[in-house]
Amino acid sequence: MALNYIWIGFFVIAFVIALIKLIFLGDTEIFKILIDGVFDSSKASVMDIALPLAGTMAFWLGIMRVGEKAGAINFLSRIVSGFFQRLFPEVPKNHPVAGQMMMNFSANLLGLDNAATPLGLKAMAGLQDINPNKETASNAQIMFMVLHASGLTILPISIIAQRAIMGSKDPSDIFIPCIIATYVATLTGLLVVAVKQKIKLTDSVVLSWLVGLTAFIGLVVWYFAVFLSKEQISTVSKISSNLMLFAIPVMFIVGGLFKKVNVFEAFIEGAIGGFETSVKIIPYLVAMLVGVSVFRNSGALLYMADGFKWFFSHFNIDTRFTDVLPIAFLRPLSASGARGLMLDNMKVYGADSFIGHLSSVLYGAADTTFYIVALYFGSIGVKATRYAIPASLIADFAGVVAAILVAYLFFG
Numbered sequence: 001m002a003l004n005y006i007w008i009g010f011f012v013i014a015f016v017i018a019l020i021k022l023i024f025l026g027d028t029e030i031f032k033i034l035i036d037g038v039f040d041s042s043k044a045s046v047m048d049i050a051l052p053l054a055g056t057m058a059f060w061l062g063i064m065r066v067g068e069k070a071g072a073i074n075f076l077s078r079i080v081s082g083f084f085q086r087l088f089p090e091v092p093k094n095h096p097v098a099g100q101m102m103m104n105f106s107a108n109l110l111g112l113d114n115a116a117t118p119l120g121l122k123a124m125a126g127l128q129d130i131n132p133n134k135e136t137a138s139n140a141q142i143m144f145m146v147l148h149a150s151g152l153t154i155l156p157i158s159i160i161a162q163r164a165i166m167g168s169k170d171p172s173d174i175f176i177p178c179i180i181a182t183y184v185a186t187l188t189g190l191l192v193v194a195v196k197q198k199i200k201l202t203d204s205v206v207l208s209w210l211v212g213l214t215a216f217i218g219l220v221v222w223y224f225a226v227f228l229s230k231e232q233i234s235t236v237s238k239i240s241s242n243l244m245l246f247a248i249p250v251m252f253i254v255g256g257l258f259k260k261v262n263v264f265e266a267f268i269e270g271a272i273g274g275f276e277t278s279v280k281i282i283p284y285l286v287a288m289l290v291g292v293s294v295f296r297n298s299g300a301l302l303y304m305a306d307g308f309k310w311f312f313s314h315f316n317i318d319t320r321f322t323d324v325l326p327i328a329f330l331r332p333l334s335a336s337g338a339r340g341l342m343l344d345n346m347k348v349y350g351a352d353s354f355i356g357h358l359s360s361v362l363y364g365a366a367d368t369t370f371y372i373v374a375l376y377f378g379s380i381g382v383k384a385t386r387y388a389i390p391a392s393l394i395a396d397f398a399g400v401v402a403a404i405l406v407a408y409l410f411f412g
Helices: 002-024 030-070 072-079 081-087 096-109 113-129 139-150 157-165 171-196 204-227 230-258 263-280 282-297 300-312 320-330 335-349 354-364 369-380 388-411
Strands: none
Touching: 002 030, 002 282, 002 300, 002 369, 030 072, 030 096, 030 113, 030 230, 030 263, 030 282, 072 081, 072 096, 072 230, 081 096, 081 204, 096 113, 096 139, 113 139, 113 263, 113 369, 139 171, 139 369, 139 388, 157 171, 157 335, 157 354, 171 204, 171 230, 171 354, 171 388, 230 263, 263 282, 263 369, 282 300, 282 369, 300 320, 320 335, 320 354, 320 388, 335 354, 354 388, 369 388
């Protein structure tokens, strides 16, 4: 229901703003801009996203099927069983979907975006199998969605690469700030959903996992900061992410060979399901990307940013961060749009300027919440998303605040 009103709001707000521009500002091109955006985003949602995603989906869900038959997914399920039983009490003990969720979280953690989406869609489909009300998001699906959308990453390799392309002398210096900001977002999302679902956070197993994960993140930050040079951080990030991306299929295939699984047939079986899922999500992609396009092209985001800049100008504080707020507004709506703003800021102000650094950290601190909600719930036919969007946006907000604070701490 929330997604329904948000989508309607995109068009109504865009129409009102465009009408005001036409009547009062004499902007005779505004409706042409909106219509061009509708056609461009409709085409891009199919040709640039859905079709390329079909190949990625087919490959990774094929690999997942091999992993399932080889027993790798069940093995992962047993490892995280205690922790996931508390976070996802609706999921039966040692259910394969726990391993599927773990695969998705691991891909996110390593910045493997191409793998994270098909793995996440597979996990969401697994949660739908045990969802008693097929049109309403379950508690487990909401918890998974919020944790996934918060985008915890320890290897922000794509942002580092983009900073290098834009001429940064030290492209990897946003490594630690990005980890901190995404961790704050993820932890906030977990706490919000846990409180809403009355999950006992003081449980010894939950506490031990949270403390352990925090310690692991802290150790990664400490190791990279103390023992590696800036150049080595960039190299290690790139090698680690690509190594893991290739190691996972190889391990699953070898495991299937060891278990005497017909690996090729298992892969084809999973790949067929991946292709079918890709076709099913096309209407949801078109709807969301067109809505975001008209909202952005109407100028609504820039007006929001100007409003915040005016508001904060009344306080005795540094307002440089307001120049980057359009990224924060656009990030939950469009990854490509937010990336474009980030690159434009680095081009105008310099990749190593405060604005350039904050743009990079802010881009990495959140994810495309509305796109993810539409994609994941649309792929399984869930219509009532309940509080998934508000909880995800709270996590995004925490990530944005953390990004601004750590940017001032490291680069201000």
